[in-house]
Amino acid sequence: MEESKRRSQGWFGKTGKDGLIYRSWFKKQGIPTHELNGKPIIGICNTWSELTPCNSHFRELAEFVKKGVLEAGGYPVEFPVMSLGETVMKPTAMLYRNLASMDTEESIRANPLDGVVLLCGCDKTTPSLVMGACSVDLPTIVVSGGPMLTGRYRGTSVSTSDIWRFSEEARAGKMTQEELFIAESGLCRSDGHCAVMGTASTMACMVESLGLSLPGNAAIPAPDSARKVLAHLSGMEIVKMVENDLKLSDILTREAFENAIMVNAAIGGSTNFVIHLLAIAGRMGIDLSLEDFDKFSSNIPLLANLQPSGMYFMEDLYYAGGLPAIIRQLKDHLHNDCITVNGKAIGKNNELFENFNEKVIAAIDNPFNETSGIVVLKGNLCETGAIIKPSAASPHLMKHTGKAIVFEDIDEYKNKIDDPDLDIDENSVMVLKNVGPKGYPGMPEVGNMGLPPKVLAKGITDMIRISDGRMSGTGFGTVVLHASPEAAEGGNFAVVRTGDLIELDVKARKLNLLVSEEELAKRKAAWKKPEVPTERGYVSLYIKHVEQANLGADLDFLKGGSGSEVTKDSH
Ligand code: FES
Numbered sequence: 001m002e003e004s005k006r007r008s009q010g011w012f013g014k015t016g017k018d019g020l021i022y023r024s025w026f027k028k029q030g031i032p033t034h035e036l037n038g039k040p041i042i043g044i045c046n047t048w049s050e051l052t053p054c055n056s057h058f059r060e061l062a063e064f065v066k067k068g069v070l071e072a073g074g075y076p077v078e079f080p081v082m083s084l085g086e087t088v089m090k091p092t093a094m095l096y097r098n099l100a101s102m103d104t105e106e107s108i109r110a111n112p113l114d115g116v117v118l119l120c121g122c123d124k125t126t127p128s129l130v131m132g133a134c135s136v137d138l139p140t141i142v143v144s145g146g147p148m149l150t151g152r153y154r155g156t157s158v159s160t161s162d163i164w165r166f167s168e169e170a171r172a173g174k175m176t177q178e179e180l181f182i183a184e185s186g187l188c189r190s191d192g193h194c195a196v197m198g199t200a201s202t203m204a205c206m207v208e209s210l211g212l213s214l215p216g217n218a219a220i221p222a223p224d225s226a227r228k229v230l231a232h233l234s235g236m237e238i239v240k241m242v243e244n245d246l247k248l249s250d251i252l253t254r255e256a257f258e259n260a261i262m263v264n265a266a267i268g269g270s271t272n273f274v275i276h277l278l279a280i281a282g283r284m285g286i287d288l289s290l291e292d293f294d295k296f297s298s299n300i301p302l303l304a305n306l307q308p309s310g311m312y313f314m315e316d317l318y319y320a321g322g323l324p325a326i327i328r329q330l331k332d333h334l335h336n337d338c339i340t341v342n343g344k345a346i347g348k349n350n351e352l353f354e355n356f357n358e359k360v361i362a363a364i365d366n367p368f369n370e371t372s373g374i375v376v377l378k379g380n381l382c383e384t385g386a387i388i389k390p391s392a393a394s395p396h397l398m399k400h401t402g403k404a405i406v407f408e409d410i411d412e413y414k415n416k417i418d419d420p421d422l423d424i425d426e427n428s429v430m431v432l433k434n435v436g437p438k439g440y441p442g443m444p445e446v447g448n449m450g451l452p453p454k455v456l457a458k459g460i461t462d463m464i465r466i467s468d469g470r471m472s473g474t475g476f477g478t479v480v481l482h483a484s485p486e487a488a489e490g491g492n493f494a495v496v497r498t499g500d501l502i503e504l505d506v507k508a509r510k511l512n513l514l515v516s517e518e519e520l521a522k523r524k525a526a527w528k529k530p531e532v533p534t535e536r537g538y539v540s541l542y543i544k545h546v547e548q549a550n551l552g553a554d555l556d557f558l559k560g561g562s563g564s565e566v567t568k569d570s571h
């Protein structure tokens with residue numbers, strides 16, 4: 001692209017009062033004039049925050065991106081956006097994904113940037129930044145922060161997935177609080193995001209399979225020097241992308257989304273993938289539906305033996321060849337000619353990567369499981385859909401009819417679950433309402449409800465659980481999620497009662513409430529919409545505009561994009 005036509009020259013290339021103002025305040029940072037005379041200005045969109053421990057190394061990581069940008073002849077400017085710390089934000093980081101995406105979108109558009117590097121790590125920081133960047137559509141590359149090193153506890157390898165196991169063991173009286181204190185100190189022991197194929201790693205794999213990062217981005221551990229090298233190379237690459245005007249809309253085609261769905265199936269990725277990919281597609285104007293997740297993942301075998309579906313950790317995936325070794329195995333399934341950030345097709349990028357450990361990455365003809373991916377369920381309990389991840393579920397529960405034990409909300413669940421008089425056994429179906437996008441609000445990761453102690457005491461570790469909420473990407477079990485319409489919208493899910501029979505048949509893609517139409521109609525007529533918790537602020541805006549889970553839970557008015565042009569100056 002010609003220097004004079006660069007977007008940033010709409011600021012720094014001006015004469016008169018406007019140009020003076022735009023340049024003068026930039027120069028006060030110690031920037032010489034020649035840096036502003038037509039070089040690609042590269043924004044480094046940073047989610048560093050001490051409130052997002054998974055991204056706490058991002059100031060250092062940004063320095064390596066800057067080296068690459070400078071080396072390639074661009075000029076880097078780092079800026080912060082709202083950062084979402086999965087483990088600390090109340091009531092759930094998901095409530096703020098769309099808000100952070102608005103911050104990202106407006107921060108990119110309003111500023112003199114020609115290209116953007118997104119520094120993403122903890123779960124929601126990836127989709128929020130990608131969604132926002134899509135609505136502007138500049139040349140954009142993602143650099144993920146990388147997973148933590150595998151945790152250690154009493155000589156064994158542990159990570160985020162063990163939280164659920166530890167807490168069930170503590171509730172069953174098999175682990176003391178003292179032991180939990182020791183475990184928490186070794187669980188997270190380095191820079192980086194969760195070390196299993198949870199949502200953060202799933203998101204890093206998503207951007208790599210969409211073609212939005214350099215090959216290998218997903219699995220390099222945060223403390224590994226290769227992560228810094230990748231950041232440097234990505235800084236160089238974004239300058240080339242600006243020169244070639246390679247924008248998100250050139251990369252994010254319908255086929256790229258289909259690739260991401262297939263790769264997610266092969267890695268046993270998080271159920272949260274569904275809601276985030278739908279939201280990203282919505283920003284790009286790509287017509288992607290919930291059914292596509294089932295359609296494109298149903299014939300993909302499970303190739304990664306990673307927790308929570310399998311045994312190993314992200315560090316092991318990296319040593320085995322990383323995501324490129326998996327993408328290469330999928331070459332007969334994928335759209336290999338989808339273009340990626342480096343201007344090369346995804347097939348070409350990954351064709352030389354080898355698999356170094358078949359315990360971690362299976363050969364395509366000898367997979368860990370013939371089936372994988374996300375199954376989309378339909379039925380009168382979830383008229384517009386619900387999802388389940390079979391690779392994390394128990395085979396014996398995949399076809400089951402049982403009596404519903406209904407919790408109207410999370411407080412009722414917490415109050416009742418430990419009650420020895422609760423009429424529940426391992427054949428019951430636990431149902432949790434009002435944890436959907438509008439109902440909670442924000443759709444928290446509570447869908448993998450802990451089991452009642454009297455069931456745990458029998459040594460049973462899984463039961464069917466159904467909710468309109470989400471599950472942590474590190475969670476597992478026969479857990480039906482994202483039931484929509486959610487309870488707060490007043491569909492059949494809102495009126496299911498304790499004692500009703502529920503039939504789950506994963507193979508047939510069915511989830512039904514075995515209650516007559518007349519009875520359901522009667523219950524729905526008597527149903528009252530729950531009161532909204534507040535009429536002010538972002539939460540009120542969110543409840544009014546958030547879409548249902550089957551559409552990606554974006555705000556309705558954020559669909560699509562507004563491009564990168566801003567015609568008015570500020571003075
Ligand atoms: Fe940040 Fe798991 S809590 S990635």
Ligand code: MG
Pocket residue numbers: 086123199445472473
């Ligand atoms: Mg999470």
